[in-house]
Amino acid sequence: MITSVLLVGDTHILTWEAAHPELQRAVRSADIALHAGDWVGTQAVEGFRKQARRSVLVHGNSDPVELRQSLPYREVIEVDQIRIGLLHPAWGREEFPPDRLLPDFPPEDFGALDVICFGHLHETMDVEVDGMRFVNAGQGYPSFLVPGTLAWLRISGTELTVEIEEFAPAE
Numbered sequence: 001m002i003t004s005v006l007l008v009g010d011t012h013i014l015t016w017e018a019a020h021p022e023l024q025r026a027v028r029s030a031d032i033a034l035h036a037g038d039w040v041g042t043q044a045v046e047g048f049r050k051q052a053r054r055s056v057l058v059h060g061n062s063d064p065v066e067l068r069q070s071l072p073y074r075e076v077i078e079v080d081q082i083r084i085g086l087l088h089p090a091w092g093r094e095e096f097p098p099d100r101l102l103p104d105f106p107p108e109d110f111g112a113l114d115v116i117c118f119g120h121l122h123e124t125m126d127v128e129v130d131g132m133r134f135v136n137a138g139q140g141y142p143s144f145l146v147p148g149t150l151a152w153l154r155i156s157g158t159e160l161t162v163e164i165e166e167f168a169p170a171e
Contacts (some may be wrong), residue, residue, distance in 0.1 A: 002029045003032065006126070006153075010036070010122050016050075021127055030152075031053060034077075039063055040062055045067065060070040074105065076111075076113065077166065080082050082153075083106075083112065084159075085109065089104065097129075098118075099130065114133065115133040115134070116135070122138060136151075
């Protein structure tokens with residue numbers, strides 16, 4: 001059986017109703033919906049949780065204090081035999097190499113991971129560096145010259161495939 005895991009981040013919305021309808025559809029259809037931070041509004045978090053079958057969320061650097069206090073900085077979940085780390089690197093500024101994320105998941109505290117899903121860059125990424133896969137879903141809303149994007153992780157046992165999807169064209 002294949003488990004569909006949706007990754008989205010950097011939605012920058014105050015309410016879930018403000019999310020693009022295609023993003024809302026994707027959240028409803030996923031077995032597990034991951035959000036890699038930068039929500040901006042508590043009502044957006046509540047709406048995401050209500051629409052998702054199962055959700056795993058972290059906060060981002062643009063989130064207000066109440067969200068940073070109520071959502072973790074990082075999470076680890078296991079789907080079948082794939083271990084996924086999720087975060088929004090608050091220390092990130094300009095583009096950075098993905099392996100800079102590794103110190104946020106020390107193996108002695110989190111165990112071995114297969115993939116790190118993250119937000120912050122607003123650019124899609126699916127790369128492998130030294131055996132670790134790094135996935136960034138891009139930007140969870142369309143804007144000037146940048147489309148709205150998300151990522152699907154399809155997991156079955158130890159097999160993982162990633163598909164980046166544009167759900168809304170740039171405006």
